[in-house]
Amino acid sequence: MLAKRIIPCLDVKDGRTVKGTNFIGLRDAGDPVELAEKYSAEGADELVFLDISATNEGRKTFTSLVSDIARRINVPFTVGGGISTPDDIGRLLGAGADKASINTAAVRDPSLIESAARNFGSQCIVLAVDAKLTDDGWRVFLNGGRMATDLDAIEWMRRGVELGAGEILLTSMNADGTKDGFEIELTRSISESVTVPVIASGGAGSRDDFAEVFVRGKADAALAASVFHYGEIQIPELKRFLQMRGIEVRL
Numbered sequence: 001m002l003a004k005r006i007i008p009c010l011d012v013k014d015g016r017t018v019k020g021t022n023f024i025g026l027r028d029a030g031d032p033v034e035l036a037e038k039y040s041a042e043g044a045d046e047l048v049f050l051d052i053s054a055t056n057e058g059r060k061t062f063t064s065l066v067s068d069i070a071r072r073i074n075v076p077f078t079v080g081g082g083i084s085t086p087d088d089i090g091r092l093l094g095a096g097a098d099k100a101s102i103n104t105a106a107v108r109d110p111s112l113i114e115s116a117a118r119n120f121g122s123q124c125i126v127l128a129v130d131a132k133l134t135d136d137g138w139r140v141f142l143n144g145g146r147m148a149t150d151l152d153a154i155e156w157m158r159r160g161v162e163l164g165a166g167e168i169l170l171t172s173m174n175a176d177g178t179k180d181g182f183e184i185e186l187t188r189s190i191s192e193s194v195t196v197p198v199i200a201s202g203g204a205g206s207r208d209d210f211a212e213v214f215v216r217g218k219a220d221a222a223l224a225a226s227v228f229h230y231g232e233i234q235i236p237e238l239k240r241f242l243q244m245r246g247i248e249v250r251l
Contacts, residue, residue: 003248004214005045005221006235007199008228010035012051012065012081017229030229033068039228040073042235045250047073048169048199048223050101050128051081063095070096078126078169086112086119093120101169103128104142107151110163117164126199127165129157131186132173138186145173154189161194168194169223172202177226179205187217199223207233207241214247 010017010032017032036047049069051062066079079092080101089100100120106112106127116125130141131153138153157168170190172183180203187200197220200213204224213219227233239249 002220003045003250004219004242005199006043006210006238006249007046007048007221007223008035008039008044008235009048009050009201009223009225010069011225012049012062032065033072035229036069037072039235040075043239043251044075044235045221046076046078048078048080048101049097051079063091066092066095066097080126080128080169084112086115089116089120089124093124099124099126099167101126101128103130104147106160107140107142107149107156110159113160113163113165117166122164122166122196125165126167126169127157127160128169128171129153129160130171130173131183141173153186154193157190158193161196165196167197167199169199169201171223175203176201178203179209179227181205181209182213182217182219182222184212184217187213187219191218191220197221204233207238210238211242211245211247214242215245 012032017030017035039047070077076098078099078101079097083089083100083102084105092100130145131138132141140149140151140153140156141147142149170187175183182200182203191198199221200217200219201223204227210222213222239251242249
């Protein structure tokens with residue numbers, strides 16, 4: 001069995017790490033380079049950097065910031081935000097990213113997943129999905145959660161894997177920032193229906209939440225932001241707790 005991964009997320013806007021609730025009410029959480037270096041030293045298995053306003057502002061991800069972070073860490077590093085072409089992915093990988101996370105552009109042009117996987121390998125392509133529970137079920141939202149679609153989230157994730165995505169980053173907009181726990185049933189549904197690793201995101205508030213999403217949700221990795229940024233959960237302590245619960249992690 002592969003070890004479960006703990007992944008801090010750096011949501012970056014205007015060069016600063018920010019965090020909100022349900023994708024709104026953003027507040028400052030610190031310098032992304034300093035945070036990345038800290039998490040790498042504390043034993044994070046990977047890091048995710050999301051330039052959360054790039055797509056909505058119609059610009060590309062800040063590669064200089066990506067390079068600064070990549071030089072300071074020694075763990076795999078996923079970058080997303082403002083990616084719309086294979087060239088954008090190549091630019092970020094060249095700046096030091098190990099994987100590229102694509103979201104809005106993949107929905108608008110699914111062939112981007114195919115071409116990206118063909119050019120760089122599926123292992124470099126993470127399909128990020130911002131899912132929100134509506135009256136019609138779980139639906140995909142775009143542009144940093146600002147734009148609703150009628151796309152069924154589970155069906156879209158399955159299709160993304162068929163097109164070549166090597167990993168799924170599933171964020172529940174309903175749970176995001178609430179600290180009420182991950183969206184277990186949704187995570188389990190997609191974990192059981194795709195053949196690639198699934199990263200659960202949105203709702204982490206306690207060590208038990210991580211254990212639950214690994215055991216009941218069958219997630220391969222769990223991503224969180226505010227509980228790490230504001231010191232509510234320490235990564236070494238979390239990993240020891242999970243190990244005591246019989247969950248395999250890298251110490």
